[in-house]
Amino acid sequence: MLGRLRKQLLSQSIRNKLLLTAIACVLLPTAITLLTYNALTQEAVQRQAVSNAQDSLQLVNGSVTGLFKSMLNIANYIQVNADMNSYFKIVNAGGELSAKPYEAFIRENNILEQLENLTVIGDKSYVTVLLTNGKSYTNYSTSDYNPADLKREPWFGELDKLRGFQSYWVATRPTVFSMEKLDNPYQISVARTLRLENGEIYGYIIVTVMENQVNAIFDQLIAGQEVMLIDGSGRILSHKDRTRIGQELDLRLREAGAPLGSQVVRTGEERYLVAGQSISFNDWRLLSVQPYKQAAANISSLFKRVFLFQLVSFFFFLMLLIALLRAFTKPLVKLGRVTAAVQQGNLDVRSGIRGQDEIGRLGLLFDQMLDRVKQMLVEVSETQARKRRAELRMLQAQINPHFLFNVLNSIRMKAMRGGDRDSAKMIGSLSRLLRMTITSEKDDIHLHEEMDLITCYVELMNLRQKEEVMLRLDIASEAFMLQVPRFFLQPIVENAIIHGLGQRKGTIAIHAEMHDGGAIELSVADDGEGMNEEELGRLRNSIQVQSDGTMRGREGQHKGFSGIGLPNVMERMRMVFGDGFRMDVQSEPGKGTEIRMRIPAKEEAPDV
Known part of the structure; x- marks a missing residue:
């Protein structure tokens, strides 16, 4: 079967061979590519969905990190401000800032204005400076919340373990500010310590923002996805569904959303695309959870449209390739007919094929070759005729060298006997010259x-x-x-x-x-x-x-x-x-x- 197919293929013209080869070389790889493309589409869709989830989460991470960084900047400002620290140290030590009450009032009011100005631009933050002697300074009204109540918080004792610029991040807790409780039931805080030169704590800095500011970022940057902020133990710190705040996240989702990780996991009957990224300031993480079908729907539709476009393009360009090959090989077919005519002995036929490509140059060279062949045939005929005439003249001029030498020697001897030594010398030299020229075949x-x-x-x-x-x-x-x-x-x-x-x-x-x-x-x-x-x-x-x-x-x-x-x-x-x-x-x-x-x-x- 294969042998018969091979024989039929070899018997085809060069045009048909080129067409069959081109179609095979285009059709087979394209068919394999399309089949492989279709088989790998799901994997590509998954990779693209994971990449999209990571890109979206990266935007959220940048905004959340920016919010947390602004909280740290407030704490840093207070911690390194020499004027404020000098004031807080004197007040905590019970010293008098000024002999005049008015000047003391102005100095305290200046500190409060600085705290208020820290949050004029940007997200609303609640700043509290609580000294160890019970004195406090805030950018909010103490009637809204008494700063002294911070000492009764369960996490407050952890602040004494901080050193230098270390920060303690307070996980999501119920809002303590009475004006915020209705609209923002949860808050997130960061705390720092103020220390004397000997390392003794003389005050605390607590910066607080509402949890709603975090999940508002989720809604602004990612639509249709479930995004949450969790701590190191997997407890949900921020979520657009407030009822889920404080709950433990499913272990499989938590593990799938490892830092900088993305996976497709199955929970029950549903598959979820989970992406995770770390917060650089603590052990908290951002997680994006989305039904896989929803995440891949747009990408899968795009792949299907691309597949259909490729299929249509393939058939279009296949027809175009066949038409171009037929046009390109038309001069070869004509050249083949001219070659057949030359084989039959017609040296006057010419292809007339001209062009700047290889086939055009081949036609020109073929015609020039025929012209040269005709010229060479004429030259060969003339050369053969001259050769025959030269051979005839050589045959006519041939003389037996030995006979000629013997005659010359006889003449030389006769001249010597007659006393004519000059003639004998001349004949001897001529004999030697002829012997060296005629007898040598080289x-x-x-x-x-x-x-x-x-x-x-x-x-x-x-x-x-x-x-x-x-x-x-x-x-x-x-x-x-x-x-x-x-x-x-x-x-x-x-x-x-x-x-x-x-x-x-x-x-x-x-x-x-x-x-x-x-x-x-x-x-x-x-x-x-x-x-x-x-x-x-x-x-x-x-x-x-x-x-x-x-x-x-x-x-x-x-x-x-x-x-x-x-x-x-x-x-x-x-x-x-x-x-x-x-x-x-x-x-x-x-x-x-x-x-x-x-x-x-x-x-x-x-x-x-």
């Missing part, structure tokens, strides 16, 4: 063999002309085994004899030395007439043109070093040694001409 020879060929060539040239040319060789011993093309120096030496020296006597010096890396510097110099700047420029230009490969070198018809054969030498050496080969010409009128060549090591040259 294109490359060693440099020392090339020197032997040049020596024979100069001997033959000396027999032709009236005055002899002296050949001076200065070759480094390690350069003798360098592989070079046969007769690459012959055109240079010939130019030196005919054009440089003008077929008169003179000296031709060949110098070769090795350099680092195996390269060799070789020069051929004569002491002939030399060239002027114009002639030297034309010669260098002919060599440079041949080096660029743009045209064949042309022999110049001018006096001096005419350049006959130098472009051909340049071409041969470049074919063997590549761009590493260099040739330069130096010449001055009356001082001769020097051809300098740099021949790279064999490993620097490309294979030919």
